[in-house]
Each structure stands twice: as C-alpha cells, then as structure tokens.
Amino acid sequence: MKAFKRLACFAFALLLLFAMIPARAASNSDAIISALKSGVVVNGHQVNIPASYINQAENYLAAHKLTDEQVTYIVGQINAAKASIRKAGVTDLHKIDPATKQEILSDATAAANKAALKLTVGSDKKVKIADSKGAVAFSDENPIKTTGADINLVPFFASLTVLGLVAVLCIAGIVKQGLLKRKDT
Amino acid sequence: MNRRSHTLGFFLTPVVYFLLGYFFLFLALYPFRDAIASTADLFFFNKPAAAEEPMKNIFSAAPDVKSGSLKLRSIQFPTYGARFGRISIPSAKIGADLYFGDGTNQLKKGVGVYNGSSIPGYGQTILIAGHNHTFFHTLGQAKAGDKIQIDTNYGKYVYQVSRTRIKNASDASAYNLRATKENLILYTCYPFNEIGLTPERYYVYADKVSGPEIDKQE
Numbered sequence: 001m002k003a004f005k006r007l008a009c010f011a012f013a014l015l016l017l018f019a020m021i022p023a024r025a026a027s028n029s030d031a032i033i034s035a036l037k038s039g040v041v042v043n044g045h046q047v048n049i050p051a052s053y054i055n056q057a058e059n060y061l062a063a064h065k066l067t068d069e070q071v072t073y074i075v076g077q078i079n080a081a082k083a084s085i086r087k088a089g090v091t092d093l094h095k096i097d098p099a100t101k102q103e104i105l106s107d108a109t110a111a112a113n114k115a116a117l118k119l120t121v122g123s124d125k126k127v128k129i130a131d132s133k134g135a136v137a138f139s140d141e142n143p144i145k146t147t148g149a150d151i152n153l154v155p156f157f158a159s160l161t162v163l164g165l166v167a168v169l170c171i172a173g174i175v176k177q178g179l180l181k182r183k184d185t
Numbered sequence: 186m187n188r189r190s191h192t193l194g195f196f197l198t199p200v201v202y203f204l205l206g207y208f209f210l211f212l213a214l215y216p217f218r219d220a221i222a223s224t225a226d227l228f229f230f231n232k233p234a235a236a237e238e239p240m241k242n243i244f245s246a247a248p249d250v251k252s253g254s255l256k257l258r259s260i261q262f263p264t265y266g267a268r269f270g271r272i273s274i275p276s277a278k279i280g281a282d283l284y285f286g287d288g289t290n291q292l293k294k295g296v297g298v299y300n301g302s303s304i305p306g307y308g309q310t311i312l313i314a315g316h317n318h319t320f321f322h323t324l325g326q327a328k329a330g331d332k333i334q335i336d337t338n339y340g341k342y343v344y345q346v347s348r349t350r351i352k353n354a355s356d357a358s359a360y361n362l363r364a365t366k367e368n369l370i371l372y373t374c375y376p377f378n379e380i381g382l383t384p385e386r387y388y389v390y391a392d393k394v395s396g397p398e399i400d401k402q403e
Contacts, residue, residue, distance in 0.1 A: 051362035052301030055309070059285075059300055062401075063262040136265040136286060136300065143299050143362065144354050145287050148317045148374030148383045162213045 045091035247336035260339040270337035277326035321373035342396030
C-alpha cells in the first residue's frame with residue numbers, strides 16, 4: 001500500500017515533469033521547470049514535488065528535445081492529472097484514493113509513451129522510466145545507493161539461526177554416536 | 186535381502202547427505218544471494234547489468250575553461266550512463282572516471298553523479314557515489330581544506346572540502362537537493378573495509394572554488 005502511494009506520488013510528479021518539457025528553446029525549459037517547481041495547489045494548500053524528481057526532469061530536458069506535438073499531448077495528460085488531484089481534494093499525495101492513483105498512473109504511462117519512453121514498475125515497486133536502449137530518464141530509487149555489497153539484518157540473522165541449528169544437530173549427532181560406541185564397548 | 190539393503194545404503198547414504206548438506210547451505214546462503222552475486226559480478230565478471238544502456242563516453246580531455254559562463258546549448262549535456270569527466274582528490278589518492286548516473290554499470294567503472302542531483306556548474310547540489318572497496322576506498326583521507334578537482338567535457342572545476350560526516354543511508358538530512366548554492370557531496374559505504382553490512386555512509390562535503398557556471402537561460 002505504501003509502495004502504491006509512492007507510485008502515485010511519483011506518477012503525479014512525472015506528469016508534471018513531462019508537461020513542462022520544452023519544444024525548442026532552453027528559456028522555455030526554464031519556465032517549465034519553474035512551473036514544475038511550483039507544484040499544485042489543492043484547496044489552498046501547496047503540494048510540492050520532490051526535488052530529486054524535478055532535478056531528474058531538468059537533467060533529462062537539458063539533454064533531450066521533444067516536438068511541439070509531444071509537448072501538447074503531455075500537457076494534456078498533466079492537466080488531467082492535476083484535475084484528478086484537485087477532484088480528490090487531498091493535500092497529501094499519500095492519501096489519494098486507489099482509483100485516483102490509477103488514473104494518474106495511466107496518465108503518466110501515456111505521457112511517457114508519447115515521449116518514446118517506457119514506464120515500468122519493478123518487482124520492488126520502484127518506478128523507472130527509460131528509453132528503448134535502457135537509458136534512464138527517471139527512477140524513484142533512494143538518492144543514496146548501496147556503495148558496497150549491501151545486505152540487511154533480518155536475512156542475516158535468519159541465516160545465522162539456520163547455521164546454528166545445523167551446528168547443534170551435527171554436534172548432537174556426534175555426541176550420540178560417541179555414546180553409542182561407548183555403550184557397545 | 187539384508188546384503189541388498191546394505192549395498193543400497195552404501196550408495197544412497199552419501200547421496201542423501203550430499204543433498205541435505207547442499208540444501209542446508211542453500212537455505213543458509215539464500216538471503217545473501219544478491220550480495221554474493223553483486224560481489225562476484227564486481228570482482229570477476231564484466232557483463233553490463235540488465236536493462237541498462239551501454240556506456241557512452243563524451244570525455245577525452247577537459248577544455249581549459251576554468252571560469253566565466255557557459256551557455257547550456259553550447260555544452261554536450263551528459264545523458265544517463267555517459268562518462269563525462271574525471272574526479273581527483275590528490276590528498277586521498279583518489280582518481281576516477283566520472284559518470285552521469287549511479288547505477289551498477291557506472292559504479293563498476295568509476296564514480297557516478299546521481300541524476301536527481303546536478304552536474305558541475307549548474308549551481309546546485311552534485312551528489313556523487315563511489316564504491317568503498319574500489320574508487321572511494323580512501324575517501325576517509327580527505328580532510329577539511331583539501332581540494333577536489335573535477336574535469337568535465339565542458340570545463341574544469343575545483344572544490345574545497347568543508348567537512349565530513351557519517352550518517353545512516355536512509356538519513357535524508359545528509360543532502361539537500363533543493364540547494365541553490367553549488368555544493369559537492371561525495372559518499373561511500375562505511376566502514377570502508379566492510380563489504381557486507383553497511384547501513385552507514387561516509388560523506389564528504391565540499392564548496393565550489395572555481396569553474397565555469399552554466400547559464401540555463403541560454
């Protein structure tokens with residue numbers, strides 16, 4: 001559920017992102033990014049987009065250009081998403097109902113497709129948008145990566161428990177065999 | 186009959202023990218499969234991670250541009266996965282290729298700029314990751330006042346280390362991606378000699394000293 005909420009949050013950010021894509025001039029890009037940074041106002045409350053999402057948009061736009069038609073289409077999708085958010089009347093994107101979330105996700109997928117990108121949701125519930133070559137345009141991964149071969153504590157202790165059990169069983173077997181041999185002699 | 190079962194046992198017993206041993210080992214090591222695979226991949230294999238684009242290279246040597254302003258249109262902005270520069274910290278004996286993006290492929294070949302941060306010259310936060318057992322193994326030797334040089338495909342930048350910190354990987358207070366003043370953050374897993382359980386990260390914070398600014402309006 002939490003992951004789905006994040007997904008909806010991301011999808012909304014994505015729509016905002018692509019709605020702001022410039023067709024030609026870099027100055028348009030600046031205006032678009034400014035609009036992205038302004039987020040959306042719901043019932044008088046400001047809803048902000050995570051800075052990492054905005055930066056990813058900014059970086060992608062700096063390296064790629066879209067046609068006017070693509071931009072127009074994507075703007076339509078973002079407007080639809082904004083309308084959905086306003087209709088839901090929630091200021092916390094984590095509290096959007098499932099139906100609205102699905103609407104936003106569908107709009108985001110369509111927007112990505114129009115920009116020749118593909119939106120995928122991984123088995124870890126992480127959202128990624130990439131082009132046909134696999135070049136990442138957006139990812140909602142944690143900004144801080146695993147810079148070593150990371151593992152987490154739960155499976156670590158589970159493994160220790162299993163290994164401990166095996167060790168106990170082995171020792172028990174050895175002791176039992178030893179006792180039996182003594183008995184025989 | 187008795188002899189037959191003995192013969193059968195002679196062959197079956199080692200097989201059963203072998204299978205049981207394998208099963209327990211598998212059970213015990215299963216949670217570590219990702220760590221083992223990634224470590225093995227890091228040290229022994231050179232295949233690119235799935236679903237990631239082949240690495241591009243847009244950097245050969247940095248143009249001798251150390252100050253002033255650059256038009257955004259005039260530079261080749263790196264796309265995800267591209268090698269676009271080189272970072273060096275002489276005091277820590279660090280020298281590594283700089284990639285845009287911090288995925289598996291990039292961190293295997295060098296250090297990577299998080300694509301949700303910015304590139305040098307953009308006037309924002311530059312968040313760079315590197316592995317603790319390769320390129321950033323000696324990051325702990327970088328002290329306040331040390332210089333960090335970043336050469337890119339569009340100019341040369343110098344930063345000065347202001348402080349270092351050790352924080353949990355999930356601690357979002359370690360970075361500010363909304364910053365409007367250019368700052369550099371390098372990080373790696375901590376402790377440096379540990380490959381496995383590393384919930385902490387070692388951060389090196391630096392301020393910009395010199396380098397051309399990128400004019401986003403142009």
